[in-house]
Amino acid sequence: MQVGIEKRNIIIVVFILVGIVLLLKILSLQVFSDYYKIAAENNAFFRETQYPARGLIYDRNGNELVVNKTVYDIMAIPREVVSIDTAEICRTLGIEKEVLIPLLEEIEKKKKGSSGYQFMAFMRQVPAETHALFQEKSYKFPGFYSQARTNRRYVRGISGNLLGYVNEVDKTILENDKEKYYQQGDYIGRTGIEEAYEGVLRGTKGVSIFVRDVHNRIKQPYNEGYNDTPAVAGKSITTTIDADLQEYAEKLIANKIGGIVALEPSTGEILAMVSSPGFSPELMTGQDRGKNYAELSSDRFKPMFNRALMSSYPPGSTFKLFTALTGLQEGVVTPQTRYGCSMGYRVGRGVGCHAHPSPLDLPRSIMMSCNAYYCHVFRDIVDNPKYNNIEKGLERWIEYAHSFGLGHKLNTDLIGERAGTLPTVERYNNIHGKNRWKSLTIISLAIGQGETGLTPLQLANLSATIANRGYYVTPHVIKKIEGSDTIPARFYEKHHAMVDEKHYDPAIEGMYLAVNSPTGVGATAAWVKVPGLEICGKTGTAQNPPYEDHSIFFCFAPRENPKIAVAVYIENAGPGGRHAAPLATLVVEKYLNGEIGDGRKHIENNVISTDLRDLYLKRMRR
């Protein structure tokens, strides 16, 4: 029995030791550590997010483009929802029973779970009128609350491609959000200006901390609001956009697919940027936004695709300016150099041309858009003996193109900009084999066909570079950020093209003549001249077999101290002189004169009424 007593005592001592160990651990949790107390407070305090008002967006003249309106999110705390009158709630919120029932089922499900005391979104973006009705009857809906949110209101009828829109954050955004700023249900700017300046416009969310009572009801502010952080309103921005011009340009290109970009050459400011067809950003707000988004996404004309930034088009004859300037800089052509042309360039497979006087000097070759002239110049550039072989010659040519902002992103502030395309030596080596190709093989590059692709923004930038006689400033939409005197440094910087200033005047002379010559002497765009504006322009017609040619025009005005450079690209609209040229000159006239002269009203009407949608539908069916 002695052993039994000894073991009994050991057991009792071990029991007591175990009890002491437990109590010590509990003591360390409860008394010696603040962590768990604080963690519990985080659990039991109610933190109400304070949403800041989003910054407003103005145009260059201080006109409002995008402002805020108040909408309401109806929230529910599932465990507080008891016996509601479904018919009443349908009537009040103006929804169908079929919409309500799954929501109520979700509430019932959450009642049992651990999120039963947390807010769940019941209905988002309820307009103010509906909300007023809901407030009036809120005593009938226990457990339902409303939270004011700001939503966007679009003052001008400007497309969402430029402005962008504001939408609820989705899963992908939440996962990629490194700062962990966004939470489920937050809004974020998507595409266009809203996305580009999201960080400025959104402001900073604040938080108000409330104490919950025993029944988990939100009682009074914690610590008299001392620990709250107020929301910091987003900053408003002034953009470089001219709202009137933007609206006008959108009106002109309606019912045609394409893009328009207008820049202020000396500053790189984007005055207007249109992608057609566009869409109203208004569709992306309000309660139908989900449905609208789905419709826009499946639209065959792809209205949400920003062609001005993202479509890479062959530049056609507008590219002759680049060939001319490069040839002048390389010394393979002078302004006085004349080449003959008999309906084309007759070497190798040859390049066709249209009927015009012959031979022509350089300005007149631009004025009349002679293909043969540029075949000569191009071959002289790339076959220049100083480069030994065609590969070196082409590489040099590509270097020139790069210096004009082609083949790479311009690094504008808008999101989604594409680089366009330029040919590469490897590409031709792959297609034809090394040393198996020569300048004649790639002759179509001379006239803007083949492997070259420019976005409308790059085309406008090329026009601005010519207007500036040799440099460009990265195109941008930001003019001023509230509370700041500067915009990003890259928008002040001049990028110099590899062609010296002195070579531009003969080329510009050609562009001037193309528009301002009397009609009937072979100028490609004489019929759209605007008296007094000295518009310098060049047409382009990109072949697009088996479909209709694309219609292209770029120009700037006035000739000295240019104020505006414009590029217009219209898909399948035929020769550049037919549709793109009148449209571009109307934009210039509108911007410089404020209105369209009486003599050109018929041109304006004609452009506006041109509807190519049937043509496109036919193309899509083919």
Place this chain on the structure above:
Amino acid sequence: MVSKVNRGKSILASLDWSIVFVYLLLVFIGWISIYAAVYDEDHSGIVDMSQRYGMQLIWIFAGLVVALVMLLLDVRFYSVFANYVYLAIMLLLVFVLFFGIEVNGAKSWIAIGNVRLQPAEMAKVATALALAKLMSGHSFKLDRISSIAKIATLILIPVVLIFLQHDVGSALVFVSFIIMFYREGLSGWVMSLFVFLIAIFFLSLTLDPYVIYLIITGASFAVYAVLSRRFMRAILLAVTFACIYICAGIATDWLDITVSNEIVALACCGIFIVGGLYKALKNKPHYIYVIVAFFIATAVFSYSVDYVVDNVLEPHQRVRIENLVGKNIDLQKTGYNVHQSEIAIGSGRFTGKGFLQGTQTRYNYVPEQSTDFIFCTIGEEWGFIGCFVVITLYLILSIRLVLISERQKSTFARIYGYCVVSIIFFHFFINIAMTIGLAPVIGIPLPFISYGGSSLWTFTALLFIMLKLDASRFQ
């Protein structure tokens, strides 16, 4: 009639009222804690049968009936029918395997109307009775192989059946009988080894292997000290070992040899093992074989831990064990329960937040708050004082049960009493330890306090059978 009344009287007179009092106190604490845990202003009536505290009230009254029945049954019933009870419950366990209902992944319930019973709970009582019956037999000697085989069979049958129901927690409870075996003759060495191996198990998951070697080596020297009773020599040996180890470390560093710490430690241990075996062959002190065997066995054991954790345990069990030792904690998922439970208890501070003032347990931050994690409610609302009271009550109960068992004349009653202590103490310790992050979450209830009829009735029966045996000890 008369004799029954007399017996009832004598029962009341000889009943150990201190245990009854602690029992009632724990049951009451359980009920108010469940009330606080599920309290909801829409259902504030204390006998609302749609709520758990309403149901628990029914379980409590039924439990009192169970207690009364246990006291009124003839005392001989327990020893005479122990094997039949055991057999019946084992059949029930088999029945559950085929016809049971699954709750939380464990197929361990049978439904009779609205009442759900968990035979695994009853198996504890049945096994305790059967073990007491077997081990109190006249010819029974604990050190015989046949006896050990019988004991193992008695325990393994319910353990395997309960494992098959995926109710690991309840199966592990049977480990607790080791306390009873210790009292009935199991060597203290075995007990120490058992505890040491459990410690090595958890340490192997957190520490580098070479640290484990050093710990095992230290333990071996301690064993040597105790067995040889030469304490100074043991210390000297340990110091020598430390010197060799440090020199080896410096030497490898100096010679710029890249060897892992593990190899160095093992090499040093090797020197001692060879030295020890040489001495054993020469002088024949047998305990050196024991020490070497101990060293090798624990070393192998520590290596097998990772294998067992990675390959034998189910993923959720592995995660629980890893969380316990602080590995791979994801507070949103696997570590959530224990973390929330620690928050709830920790936020109670010294005096607690007050009855019904707990925010953590009330608002469902803590899962299973009225069953396995009921201790959170106590910790949050009654603070350290409440925890102290509850733990003290369990200690009083356990110690009082030990004392009561020791005063039994019949071996059957003593062994049964120790079984009761073992089971209750194990539940109490593991349950509270898991809510404060000291033990892995194995999901066993807190005796008398956690919500649930099966568990309350089982513990009541377990306890009151002992009280009956005790009250009849002079018969």
